[in-house]
Amino acid sequence: MNVTATLIGQLIVFSVLIWFVKAVLWEPIINTLEDRKKRIADGLAASEKGMKEQELAEQRATDLIKQAKVEVAEIVSQAKARDTQMVQEAKDKAVEEADRVKAGAQAEIDQEVNRAKDSLRSKVSELAVAGASKILGKEVDANTHKSALKDLIEQI
Amino acid sequence: MSESNAPAIASPVEYIQHHLQNMTLNGERPNNLVDFSVFFIDTFVVSLVLASIFAFASWRVSKNIDADKPTGMQNVLETVVEFVNQQVQDIFPGADKWIGPLAITIFVWVLFMNAMDFLPVDLLPSLVGGVASIFGYDPHHVYFKAVPTTNLDTTFALALLVFGLIIFYNIKNKGLIGYIKVFLFHPFGKWLMPVNIVMTTIEEVAKPVSLGLRLFGNMFAGELLFLLIALLAFSVWAMPAQIALGTLWGIFHMLVVPLQAFIFMLLTIVYLGLASQGVDEH
Numbered sequence: 258m259n260v261t262a263t264l265i266g267q268l269i270v271f272s273v274l275i276w277f278v279k280a281v282l283w284e285p286i287i288n289t290l291e292d293r294k295k296r297i298a299d300g301l302a303a304s305e306k307g308m309k310e311q312e313l314a315e316q317r318a319t320d321l322i323k324q325a326k327v328e329v330a331e332i333v334s335q336a337k338a339r340d341t342q343m344v345q346e347a348k349d350k351a352v353e354e355a356d357r358v359k360a361g362a363q364a365e366i367d368q369e370v371n372r373a374k375d376s377l378r379s380k381v382s383e384l385a386v387a388g389a390s391k392i393l394g395k396e397v398d399a400n401t402h403k404s405a406l407k408d409l410i411e412q413i
Numbered sequence: 414m415s416e417s418n419a420p421a422i423a424s425p426v427e428y429i430q431h432h433l434q435n436m437t438l439n440g441e442r443p444n445n446l447v448d449f450s451v452f453f454i455d456t457f458v459v460s461l462v463l464a465s466i467f468a469f470a471s472w473r474v475s476k477n478i479d480a481d482k483p484t485g486m487q488n489v490l491e492t493v494v495e496f497v498n499q500q501v502q503d504i505f506p507g508a509d510k511w512i513g514p515l516a517i518t519i520f521v522w523v524l525f526m527n528a529m530d531f532l533p534v535d536l537l538p539s540l541v542g543g544v545a546s547i548f549g550y551d552p553h554h555v556y557f558k559a560v561p562t563t564n565l566d567t568t569f570a571l572a573l574l575v576f577g578l579i580i581f582y583n584i585k586n587k588g589l590i591g592y593i594k595v596f597l598f599h600p601f602g603k604w605l606m607p608v609n610i611v612m613t614t615i616e617e618v619a620k621p622v623s624l625g626l627r628l629f630g631n632m633f634a635g636e637l638l639f640l641l642i643a644l645l646a647f648s649v650w651a652m653p654a655q656i657a658l659g660t661l662w663g664i665f666h667m668l669v670v671p672l673q674a675f676i677f678m679l680l681t682i683v684y685l686g687l688a689s690q691g692v693d694e695h
Contacts, residue, residue: 259443260565261451267460267561272563274464279514282471286487286494287513289480296480358678 378410385409425644432534432640434556435564436541453564455541460561463525467518493517500679505686509582512685516678519571524674526561527632530666534639542560562632562673565625572625579620582688593689620684624677631673635666 385406419668435453437443443451474487497517501508531538542552561567583592596613597606615635642662645655 259445259451260447260569261443261453262449263451263453263456263564263566264570264573265449266452266457267567268574269462270457270520271522271570271574275511275515277468278471278518279511281468281475282490283494283514283517285475285478286491287498289478290491290495290498298576326553332485342596 382406382410424623425647428644429637429640431553432538433558433637435558436556442506442599453558453566455557455559456561456564456567459529459559459566460522460526463529463561464522467521467525483614493521494535497678501682504679504682505689508682509689511578512682515575515578515685516682519575519681520674520678523562523571523628523677524671526567527670527674529560530563530632530635530639530653530670531663532559534643560632560636562628565629566627568629569621571628571677572621575624576621579684579688580619582685586689586691622678624680628673631669635662635669638662639666 386402434442436455438454439453440451470486471490478487494513494517497520498513501513501516504603505512538555538557541557542555545555546552558564581594583595587595594683596610597603599609599613601612639659639662642655642658645651645658
């Protein structure tokens with residue numbers, strides 16, 4: 258139970274130990290703890306932000322899907338309308354074409370008939386002249402009876 | 414009980430006195446209460462070894478410090494640092510950067526030195542005596558006192574450094590004039606100046622003295638009680654009593670050891686917190 262020179266030794270050990278602990282233990286660990294605290298806080302904030310963003314993104318996705326559905330329905334109805342229209346147009350066109358073809362054929366037929374009639378007329382007049390000459394026994398000049406023949410032809 | 418102590422048990426007074434002797438340089442004994450010609454090797458070496466263990470552990474941890482994956486010793490030291498830092502922040506917000514390291518050094522080092530009390534009272538003395546007898550010394554004249562805090566040198570080394578820091582922080586924060594004014598006008602105002610000087614001086618000096626004596630007294634008494642319990646080994650029939658009492662006192666001491674380390678640390682923080690207040694806040 259005495260105070261001796263050991264006191265000085267202990268003072269030196271103590272002082273050096275404080276200095277060493279400050280440099281090697283206290284400051285690195287306090288810094289690490291601060292760093293960790295900050296990082297945890299940052300991480301939590303980031304995750305919160307991420308959650309919010311995800312929520313927003315989901316909201317937007319839902320909106321987009323809704324909008325897309327509306328657009329699709331519109332497109333489908335438009336397509337249907339166009340389809341009916343096209344069928345109608347095709348029908349009309351076909352009918353028109355058929356009419357045109359029919360009209361052409363009819364015209365041709367009429368033309369043929371007329372031509373046949375014409376040729377018939379000339380033949381009939383020839384026959385009439387030939388018949389008359391036979392009956393009368395002399396040659397009948399077609400030019401003299403031109404008007405009578407013309408009436409005849411008109412009657413055919 | 415080892416054989417080397419068997420004769421000592423035969424005379425209890427000698428046994429206890431033997432255990433309370435320090436190993437000294439030159440084998441001298443201190444003559445006065447304060448005798449700076451004597452140096453206690455055992456106290457110094459044990460405390461130096463314990464300080465080295467703490468320093469080495471700190472160094473190893475800080476070398477591989479990892480904020481993301483704390484492992485093993487880093488967890489332990491982080492817990493201690495956080496605990497001490499919490500105390501410092503609670504008592505003394507805005508503490509100087511040296512307060513924390515000072516506090517943790519006191520806490521851990523004192524804890525380690527106090528914990529030497531848990532070693533069986535004869536273990537280290539017998540070991541040192543045995544080693545000394547190999548080199549031709551008489552083991553009965555080799556002394557070894559294992560617990561550094563049962564020595565006034567250790568506790569007062571701690572207390573004096575704290576005292577020095579109290580004065581330093583007082584002057585730093587109050588100014589020399591401000592610090593002197595505390596002595597002159599505190600606690601009774603300027604009309605009782607002589608009384609104030611005496612009162613404040615006693616108050617200031619009582620801080621390191623109480624710090625040093627409290628730790629010394631607690632640890633010395635604990636060690637002495639362990640020695641007394643060890644004396645019960647005088648007969649085989651007393652063994653159960655020795656075991657029971659040793660266990661009980663050991664359990665109680667497990668409370669005392671960290672508590673004294675904690676109290677020393679806490680009072681240091683409180684004193685330095687008071688010292689760091691400005692003049693007006695005093």
